[in-house]
Amino acid sequence: MPIDRHIIDQINEKTDIVALVSPYVNLVKKGKNYMGQCPFHDDKSPSFSVSPEKHLAKCMACGEGGSPIVFYQKIKNVSFPEAVKALAQPLGIEVDVEVNSNPTLKEHELMKEASSFYTFYLSNSTYGKTALNYLEKRGILKEDIAHFEIGLAPxxxxxxxxxxxxxxxxxxxxxxxxxxxxxxxxxxYDLMTKRITFPIHDKEGRVVGFSGRTLEDDPVKYLNTPETKIFKKGEVLYHLFQASRDIRMKKKVILYEGFFDVIASYKSGLGNAVATMGTALTKQQALLLKQVTSDVLIAYDGDNAGQQATMKAIQILEEARLRIDIVSLKDGLDPDDYLKKYGPEAFQVAFTKTVDPLVFSYEFHKKGLDLKNSNDIQEFKTRIKRMLRLKDQSIQEIYLKQLAKDIGSSYDSVMPKDNSYGTPDQKPFLPKPKPAPVKSLKKYYSAEIQLFIAMTLNYDDARRIDDALGTQYVADVDLFKLRGHLMLGYYKTYEIFDLETYKSTLTPELLDVFESKVENTLVWKITPKFEETNITDLLSVMKNIINEKRYIQVMEAIKNENEAYTQTAYVEEQKKIKNQMEKGKVKS
Known part of the structure; x- marks a missing residue:
């Protein structure tokens, strides 16, 4: 059941918001309020305002924060019910809310104990001195060991x-x-022996696995925990939990291949770093990144394998609709070696010199080809055509001109007559668009979107609208699915609609629908308030959709002279429906 509004108000009013925020922000009193540097973005000047009177903690620059519950939810990266329960407990307020119980609590306790043992053994054993010497030679100091919870398997x-x-x-x-x-x-017997251990945490900060780096002459340099009920290698990212605050502040994440690259990044002052642990990036990992940022900087190794992995990562990240840039370190060095050779300052500078994914891809496709050989020229053209397939016309023209220049030909010559590249009058390579809504149904699509937005603004209105529309009055199946998820999924747990929390509950498919059909509309962006009459009028519009759909079917049948009826019969039915529609017509 949704949390009672009265309980939420009570928690927000009784929580000492200054005491709540102080551990995360250095606050200075300014009149009635307090000010400090925002914990959610890289704040150069104090922009985070805390008002004890209004019970609000919000950044005036980036807009993050809100009530005590919302602040706690965002700073701790927990669900709304978890935040409610955590703040209610010290106030002595009873909350009848179910927070998802952890069915793997024992497993996580066991992994935590294992991690604690490894870290203790590293610092308190004779063999640990050997490991500490190795780490010191790699530039990893005690504070780095503590941050990454590095340990040692005996x-x-x-x-x-x-x-x-x-x-x-x-x-x-x-x-x-x-x-x-x-x-x-x-x-x-233990899986890992004589190995430096790197604990792997899930997004909640719980240890779920380990990777062990050998200290001996072992052909297996890295040994990883096998996949278990709590550890799926393709569903976690190394250092994501620890880096979350840095990522939020810098609004960007740096994606590496390995542990030591992340450690090197952290040591150089770039703490917004995660790694895929030497495996190809997965869709699940891309969605994890999307929960904390929309901007990804790929910093894989500079060798051929690293470049191949970068190309695959670009495709996965683009599918997740993330902005991508690539850093290419000179001499083909991996990040860890680059830091050792050139130092922290040069390392940070290198990460300001990025290229976009198209520049990187173009050079990658050209690499290793002899552009004086006709076979290689044809192969190069095919690769670039594939690369540009979903890009807009202006981007295509830039790269096609570069292609013509590189193969010593004219721009016209790379624009085939069969229009496989497209013409200046067309947007080539774009996927076939979904059929546009039938013109007469557009008002229903518009009404349905507005009603969905109204449902996000007020829970009582949401229930009323859902009951009125049911499964019968539907203009768009995707919006119907969103409505179903909102009522049967989101509102079963949360009473108040929070955009980021809601989006985190959506499947990738529904997230695409929400972003394209709701969030990107003008109605959503102006954050409207719906009055009772607005909702009533919109519902009246939707009630007429069944007649409208039947009318369209009849007209289509007349046009096609469907054999099931005579044309005369269709015309008669068309007139009948038209009359029904006129009688029930409501201005929208």
């Missing part, structure tokens, strides 16, 4: 197993989580 074959067993953890769970293995004789 030489002993079952040290971790014995520690966890003595703490009362089930050996079967240890096996299931990939920490230990079982021999045929029934005895247990």
């Amino acid at each position: 030489k002993e074959k079952d040290a971790l197993y014995q520690i966890l067993k003595n703490k009362g953890f089930d050996p079967t769970m240890m096996v299931d989580l990939g920490l230990v293995k079982q021999r045929e004789d029934g005895s247990y």
Whole structure:
């Protein structure tokens, strides 16, 4: 059930908002209010205002923040019910709200214990001195070790197993989580030994797995936790949880391939860094990034494998509608080696010199081709055509002119007669657009969008509108799905509509629908307020859609001389429906 509005107001009014914000912002009293640097963006001058009188904490520059509950939700990156429950508890306010229980609580406790053991062993053992010397040679100091919770798996074959067993953890769970293995004789041994350990956290900050870097002469340099019920390699990003605040402040994330690249970035002052742990970027990881930023800087290794991975990442990130830039480090060095060779200052400068994905892709496609060879010229043209397939005309013209120049030909020659590249009068390579709404149905699409927006502004209105429209009065199936999710999904947990929280609950498909059909409309952008008469009028418009749809079908049948009826019968039905529509017509 939705949280009672009275409870929400009570929590917001009784929470000491200055005390709530102070751990995250250095506040200075200015008159009635307090000011400080915004914790949600890279704030050069104090823009974050805290008003004890109004119970608000909000940035005057970026707009982030709000009531105590909303501030807590955003700064802690938790759900609305979790924020409500967390703030209600110290106030002694009882809240009848179900926060999703953690069915894997024991598993996460076990992984936390394993991580604690590894970090303790690194700093408190003879073998740990060897590991610390190795890390120091790589420029990793004590403060870096603490931030990344780096540890060490001992030489002993079952040290971790014995520690966890003595703490009362089930050996079967240890096996299931990939920490230990079982021999045929029934005895247990640790998965990782003699390895520096890097804990991997999920987006909530819980340890879900490890990657171990060998300290010995082992052909397997890195050994990772196998996939388990809490660890899916393609669904997590290294350092994302720790970097979330930096990412929000800088409104950009740097995407690397490996752990040491992220550590190098952090040491150089670029803490908004995450890594894919040496694997190809996945769609799930791209959506994780989209939850914290819309701007991604790819900084993969400069070798051929790194460039191939960059090309794949560009495609995944573009599909997720993220802005992309690429940094190419000179000498083909990976980020960690570049920092060692040139130092932190040069490292930061290098990250200001980026190229857009088309520049990178163009050079990548040209690489290794002999542009005096006719076969290579044809291959190059094919690659560039594919690259430009979804780009607008002005972008295509720029690159087609560059293509003509590179192959020593004219611009006209790269514009085939079959129009596979397009003509100046067309937008080539664009996918076929979805059929435009039938002209006479446009007012219904408009009404349905406005009603959906009204549903996001008030829960009581949302219930009334949903009951009135039901499954019968629908102009657009996608909007119908959004409406269903809003009522049966979102509003089952949240009473107040919060844009970012709502978007985080949508599937990728529904997120695309919401962004394209609702969020990008003018009606949404002007944040309207709907009066009772507005909603009543819009509902009246929608009530007539069934007759309108039937009328269109009849007209289409007359046009096609459908054999099921005679043309005369259709004309008669058309007149009948037209009369019904006129009787029920309401001005929209």
